[in-house]
Amino acid sequence: MSIEKDIKQKSFANPYQKLTVNMMFTNNWLVSEFSQIIKPYSLSEQQYSVLKILQLSYPTPLCINTIIENMRDQMSNVSRLVDKLEQKGFVERRKSPTDKRVVEVLITEEGLDVTNELNDLIEVWESQSIQMSQTELEQLETLLQKLQEDASLATKRYVSGE
Secondary structure, X not given: OOHXXXXXXXXXXXXXXXXHHHHHHHHXXXXXXXXXXXXXXXXXXXXXXXXXXXXXXXXXXEEHHXXXXXXXXXXXXXXXXXXXXXXXXXXXXXXOOOOOOOEEEEEOHHHHHHHHHHHHHHHHHHHXXXXXXXXXXXXXXXXXXXXXXXXXXXXXXXXXXX
């Protein structure tokens, strides 16, 4: 299907607008699909992100600020996310042995089990839903990175009035 049919719009003002709308539509679609995979585990996308970050650091615990730095969505309320994950038994908080003012977060065995299970499900979903060759994936990654860098520079120039 084309983006025009997907959103029932006949045309776009220019190719940049079409690309922007298509990327937003694709992002929303991917998030929706991804949410269906993690839904049976009663996790949000942000909670899963916290678990992934903690899984990658395991067995080293992380402080909240380090988790925030590693989040894709840095606007997330990580303390609240950790609270919910702690209630589910997926993470635990503990005082830092070197600085008693710092609270560290560590993924539990149960959290590791759930994250590993989800990793397997997501890997299968990705391989089945994204039908691209390795070359196509690398090209898309390169183009997306270029788009992010160019847009970031343009936004900085625009905001600063250059």
